[in-house]
Amino acid sequence: MVPITTFHYLVVAAALFVLGVIGVLTRRNVVIVLMSIELILNAVNLNLVAFSRMWGNLNGQVFSIFVTVDAAAEAAVGLGILIAFFRNRETINVDEIDLLKW
Amino acid sequence: MNPVLNSGMAPVATPWFFYVLGGLAVASGVAVITRRNAVHAALALIVTLLSVAGLYLMLYAPFVAGVQIIVYAGGIMVLFLFVIMLVNIERSSKERRFNRMWPVGLAAACALMALFVSAIVKGKTVLTDPRTGQALWPDIIAKLPESSNTQQIAGMLYGEAGRMGQYTFAFEIASLLLLVAILGAVIMTKKKI
DSSP states (O other): OOOOOOOHHHHHHHHHHHHHHHHHHHHHHHHHHHHHHHHHHHHHHHHHHHHHHHHHHSSHHHHHHHHEEEEEEHHHHHHHHHHHHHHHOOOOOOGGGGGGGO | OOOOOOOOOSSSSSSHHHHHHHHHHHHHHHHHHHHHSSSHHHHHHHHHHHHHHHHHTTOOOOOHHHHIIIIIIIIIIIHHHHHHHHHHTGGGGOSSSTTHHHHHHHHHHHHHHHHHHHHHHHHHHHOOOTTOOOOOOOOOOOOOSSHHHHHHHHHHHOOOOTTTOHHHHHHHHHHHHHHHHHHHHHHHHHOOO
């Protein structure tokens, strides 16, 4: 069995990132779009921790803690916006949230 | 600020752990973006987060794995589930899942994947470290000591022995960010401001 190198972790992180991008670009449900953004942030965290292990210091892990804090704040505010919008318009389809379209 | 490298530790897990955890993460990631029911997608995202936490444990990062489980899977996903239950989306589980421009999105994501693969392959074979002359992405060489991981992260965040840590200022800014986010989320959901 080939030993697990940094390359393997980067491939998993790239796959998760691309799956998150597909979810953001193609789904119509706003909650699923927000969950795909969380997938993207998790892929970035995995990248950071893998490189932290490769170089042997803890900077990547501390940075990933900050990314997690930022993801929590962003999820809270995004879901607050979603609830406020749902209260006014009764829809959570991205296609129908088009007030700013010309 | 480099921690002491402990070079005589046995590996923590066999490669099968990586393939199981990585495959589970990618498979439940696919489930997140394809499920029609939002609650199913949220549960699949919880499985993804837990398997990524297992990958962190394999990477000798127990504190980050704990933060991932407690904050992400235990806090953010519970918030998502509450909002999914608040927003009554019975109607949306019977509608179309993907919007009309989904081939364009898929093509853009495939282009992004091709870019990532070329970057990873190129970095593995072409780029070399100017200091040591080895490939810039070697096999995992440094084994971090697992017992004092939390103490070392705390030293970098809070400072130790009377000095400020390397990331103390960023830590204070992050707490300010959380305060602003809490205020924003509370005000956003009030009926009368």
